[in-house]
Amino acid sequence: MRILLAAALMATAAPLAAAQPASSPAPVLTTPEAVDIWTHAAPEVARVTHVGLDLDVDFTSKTLGGTATLDIQARPDAKDIVLDVDDLDIASITDAQGKALQWTVGADDPELGSALTVQLDGARQIIIAYRTKPGATALQWLPPEMTAGKKKPYLFSQGQPINNRSWIPTQDSPGIRQTWDATLTVPGDLVAVMSAEKLSGDKGEALADGRRRFRFRMDKPVPPYLIAFAVGDLKFRSLGPRSGVWTEASMLDAAASEFADVEKMIDAASDLYGPYRWGRYDMLVLPPSFPYGGMENPMLTFLTPTIITGDRSNTDVVAHELAHSWSGNLVTNATWSDSWxxxxxxxxxxxxxxxxxxxxxxxxxxxxxxxxxxxxxxxxxxxxxxxxxxxxxxxxxxxxxxxxxxxxxxxxxxxxxxxxxxxxxxxxxxxxxxxxxxxxxxxxxxxxxxxxxxxxxxxxxxxxxxxxxxxxAAGLPDNAVHITSETLAVIDRTLAAYKNGGPASAVQTEGWSTQEWLRFLNGIPRNQSAARLAELDRALGLSNSNNAYVRSAWLELAIANRYEPALPSLHEFATRVGRGLLIRPLYAGLMEQGDWGAKIARTLFTEARPTYHPSTAAQIERIIEGSESAG
Missing domain, CATH: 1.10.390.10 (Neutral Protease Domain 2)
Structure with a gap:
């Protein structure tokens, strides 16, 4: 891995090209610090400019199958193009006229997948026929029992940072922006949505075999990790002229109420930093296994249901994903070395x-x-x-x-x-x-x-x-800015009284936002007696809290003290919620508690793993394995 000094970066950095029309291929940076070590591609030789997908969604085999048609921009002397793939079954690769092209798949790297090298033979468009594997890292296939409705299966993708190579054979790097279109064929009783313009309506096109076909188009060049889709028993509610929310029927009213201010958010963001350039801003509330708070897929932000608490105190997550429409989606880190x-x-x-x-x-x-x-x-x-x-x-x-x-x-x-x-x-x-x-x-x-x-x-x-x-440089410069909150200062006084021995019954939580809860719970010293924890739980109802942030913060405290009465709450929570921010600290805390916690962590993970997205499961596995190897 490269370590470059700031002066060297500044000396080699070339000025960026002028802004391109959305329909033109986006430029690729070629300065040393823009070289992406997480891709096999050589975009300076040949690069993908457009991806066309035509895929069948098969819930029985848990695979996607069909074709990817790639438009290519290449140097006149380019002999081949290198793509990123991760465990794809490739049947054939041809040019636009159907002529077979030679191709090879390189050795598998456990982190980066494999290099797919295609001999171009003059082609500037190639067609790859392929099928994904059931364990594709970007995809989570949910059985009906893991959905809100409990009757129909669900599928969603999560591409960031480099997972999309497990279902799309392309150059999977944030610096290689691509336009795209897609056709998804799904079971007739399900709906497909994607991070793009809908071309076939909300219900798709009915086919003679009972399935439905949905078509989409993204005419603006985006980093490949932002190609996203979901398939499920989905319903839609409009929230304004530019926005709406998709989710399962049982969550639709709550989601629409929680996100009612989204049109105002779009206006506020546009007033600050320029026009919203993506057309619509819809949202998809996923099942609890979704690994993040939100994912900023253009035109269709993916959101965790854990932010729906009835008081709109967590709509900063919506504001965050909306802001990505400028910082991230519009102007993107060229490599994940610059994720900030x-x-x-x-x-x-x-x-x-x-x-x-x-x-x-x-x-x-x-x-x-x-x-x-x-x-x-x-x-x-x-x-x-x-x-x-x-x-x-x-x-x-x-x-x-x-x-x-x-x-x-x-x-x-x-x-x-x-x-x-x-x-x-x-x-x-x-x-x-x-x-x-x-x-x-x-x-x-x-x-x-x-x-x-x-x-x-x-x-x-x-x-x-x-x-x-x-x-x-490491650390924090001395000109950092600490903004303080009067609201949280009040919580700090309540916390101080409790830390000085005040009764938990004196803590008045009515009307507290999630942020106030977190300030209080995270501020409690980690060394508490079982009696004190029991009093706290009894007074504040922490083990049964419906606020996922509150429950997670409480369980962190309980684990730090090996408080076994909280273990049923931990089991219920960790087998239901898959958001990494809320469950990773629980596994990490357990592993810090020696044999007592490690045994609980391993047993819990064995049961809960099927409910987690593959990326979350891999992170937790590393937590457990890392703690084991450290002794």
Whole structure:
């Protein structure tokens, strides 16, 4: 893996090409820091510009089968094109006229899959006939009993960061943007949705064999990880002229109520940083096994049901995924070494949307909790001024500690806002998204743009910002900005009284938002007596909480104290909820408790694993195996 100094990056960084029309192939960056070590592709020789999918969804075999038609842009002397695949059964590859092309599949890498090398023989379009395997890492096939309706099966994909190569043979790198279209044929009683424009209506086209065909089109070049779909017993509710929500029938009313402000969010985001360029903004609420809070698939954000708590206190997740329509989907990290360009920008932008809709105090509450999370991650992965490599924003792919790409990245931008002033900063960011629309970006490229279009040679401003230290150094620079919340300060006083021996019955939680709950529960010292924990659970109803965030925070505390009365609640929760943010800490906490916790973790994981998305299951398996190898 490469380690590049900031100065070297700046010296080699070439200016990005001017913004391209959405219908034109997006440029590929070729500067050293833009080389993606998580792909087998050589896009500077031959690259995919468009993907056309025609796939049959087979719930019996748990496979997708059909064709992928790839449009190719190649150098005149290009002999072949290299694609990414992960355990696909390839039947044939031809050119557009049906002429067979020679191809080979390289050795399997456990992390990256295999290189599929196709001899072009002059072709600029190739057609791959293939079928996925039942264990495809991007796909989760759910039996009826794991859905809300309990009667029909469900399937969804999760491509980020490099899982889509398990169902699409293409160049699976965020820096190789591609337009795409798709036809999905599904059982006649199910509905297919995708992260693209619908061409066949909400109900698709009825076929003579009883199945249904759904057609989709994305005419804007996107990174391949954003190609996403779901198939299930889905219903739709419109929320406004540009937005709506898909989910199973039993969750539709609650979801529509929870996300009622989405049109206002779109307006607020557009007022801040330019027009929403994707047409519609629909949402899909998935079953509880969905591994993330949300996934920003363009035109169809995927969301976990755990954010539906009836008080809209977790709609910051919706604001976050919407903000990705600018930072991530519109301007994308060229490699996963620079994931903060997606997540840090988006976390900052999310907070600005929440402030515009709900006021400064609510935004301050989210920012204050993000600061707490950042300080925990910095302590774990290197300390406030430590040298831990995982506390750097730019580094090896996937190497950022905890959520530092979110929290440290957003604080970096908040620091710039405070230093230069909000009006000047907002004008810069709006122009930044315009300049680099539908293009990949690197840390070096962003800093170069910042220096050219905001700092403009101001040596004093350059010195005060400490840009290279933020981007490339470990720890936290001394100009970080801590926004504090008055709402959480009240919780802190309640927490202090409880920590000083006050009764749990004195803790009045009526009207608490999720954020207030988390401030209180996460602030309780980890060393508690069984009697104190029983009192707390009895007074606040923690083991039976319907708020997944509250339940997870309580179970973390209970596990830290080996509090066995909470184990039934842990079992019910961990076999029902698959969101990694909420269950990974529980397994990690169990493994920290020696033989007592390790036995519980292994037994629980054996039972719960079939309910988890493959990516979540792999993460938890690493937690358990890592703890075992560490002794």
């Amino acid at each position: 360009l997606n997540e840090g920008f988006t976390t900052y932008f999310e907070n600005r949307i929440m402030e515009a809709l709900y006021g400064k105090e609510r935004a301050a509450m989210y920012a204050d909790l993000d600061w707490d999370g950042m300080m925990r991650d910095l302590k774990t992965f290197g300390g406030k001024s430590g040298t831990g490599a995982r506390t750097r924003l730019h580094g090896d792919p996937g190497a950022t500690g905890g959520q530092l790409d979110y929290f440290k990245g957003s604080n970096f931008l908040r620091m710039i806002e405070k230093t230069v002033g909000r009006d000047r900063w907002d004008a810069y960011l709006r122009s930044y998204f315009d300049r680099h629309a539908f293009q990949p970006q690197t840390t070096a490229g962003f800093l170069s743009d910042l220096r050219k279009n905001l700092i403009k040679g101001d040596a004093k401003l350059e010195l005060s910002l400490q840009l290279d230290r933020w981007a490339y």
